[in-house]
Amino acid sequence: MIVYESKLEGTKNQYEQLDQAIRTGRFVRNSIIRAWMDNQVKSRNDAYKHCAVLANSPQFPWAGLLNSQARQAHAERAWAAVERFYRNCKAKIKGKKRSARSEGTSELGRTKQGFPKFQKYQVRASVEYKVSGWKLSECRRYLNLTDGFKAGTFKLWGTRNLHYYQLRQIKRVRIVRRHDGYYAQFLIDYKREEKKELTGKQIGLDVGLNHFYTDNFGNKIDNPRFLRKDEKKIKKLQRRLSKTEPKSNNRKKARNKLGRAYLKVSRRRNDWVCKLAQRVIQSNDLVAIENLKVRNLIKNHCLAKSISDAAWYRFREWLEYFSGVYGVPVIAVNPSYTSQNCSNCGHKVVKTLSTRTHKCPHCNYVADRDENAAINILKSALKELSTTVGRTECEVSREIPLCLNVETQVSKGTRRKRKSSQ
Helix, strand or coil: CEEEEEEEECCHHHHHHHHHHHHHHHHHHHHHHHHHHCCCCCCHHHHHHHHHHHHHCCCCHHHHHCCHHHHHHHHHHHHHHHHHHHHHHHCCCECCCCCHHHHCCCHHHHCECCCCCCCCCCCCEEEEECCCCEEECCCCCEEEECCCCCCEEEEEECCCCHHHCCHHHEEEEEEEEECCEEEEEEEECCCCCCCCCCCCCEEEEEECCCEEEEECCCCEEECCCHHHHCHHHHHHHHHHHHHCCCCCHHHHHHHHHHHHHHHHHHHHHHHHHHHHHHHHHHCCCEEEEECCCHHHHCCCCCCHHHHHHHCHHHHHHHHHHHHHHHCCCEEEECCCCCCCECCCCCCECCCCCCCCEEECCCCCCEEEHHHHHHHHHHHHHHHHHHCCCCCCHHHHHCCCCCHHHCCCCCCCCCCCCCCCCC
């Protein structure tokens, strides 16, 4: 599966209709969560049936305006949250306790992590259609939404050409609202495969904060620190937002400017990480990385901002995606003692974080700390690869590649100057 994204150009009235569709989708999801809490919905099929109940109810006339398959898509979102909660309970994942009075659930639901929450309004939101409720023009440059909200026809801005695919290959269309406008994402049933010549190189990567990563050859990539570079501008916009009156137009404008600043940082970071991961995969026949738990690492409040700005997990996602495209195995190994053990003799040499040079007293081997760790990562990956005959790369890395994040970079218009959507 690949995802193509284009920006929607329309009128102010059309954007208001999109807001209504997004609000209705959120209402459907929250209603199903409420029905599940009241034991009225006990399965996915019950969630589908509850969508029809909402559409036919005179109490909620707006629910029937949303396309039936769009309501089902939001029902799937709601039930996915419920299933995730059940999996966490089965795995005995501990989390924040919730009050039975506020949730109305059993003791099991109160003491486990991941209890489904009601979604509230936020700028970043979406509504999802399946194979109905939308129609593409013959030139594939215009998208017409045909559900009860009658949003009408939007012009698609982007360089992605949909002519290469049949309409039956487009499985879903998602309308996404962001601070800088509205976007259409097309989920296409297509498996991307690229040819790659063998290079005979195997690489181990040790990610860090001073340098984004250091490989086993001693090469280092500087950390771009996109958030740190724009932090002064973001703080200025945050101060402006705090000085505005609540629920005023000036507050909306200030919030929009702040959201655009964060959006710019996010896009630059994702684009840089994507291109870097593709270069790493294209130039090597095997890539070894650490199986880091970034969620646990950011609990350190002194390093949380820097770790999040480095985007280690996003880099891993892109590596695993391109590994499937080019057929290059990506192996995630246990990060324990990769920095402490000597890559030459294997003895443990205890070092603090401030010690940046590895000096082994047993074999007198001297190397950069991160380079020593990268060599250990590559050795562990080769050892693990030798014991994983018949297993796929995703099983080796213990992760499922997120192919739905493919090709979602925002594209520039190529025909004429686009009108501002805000």
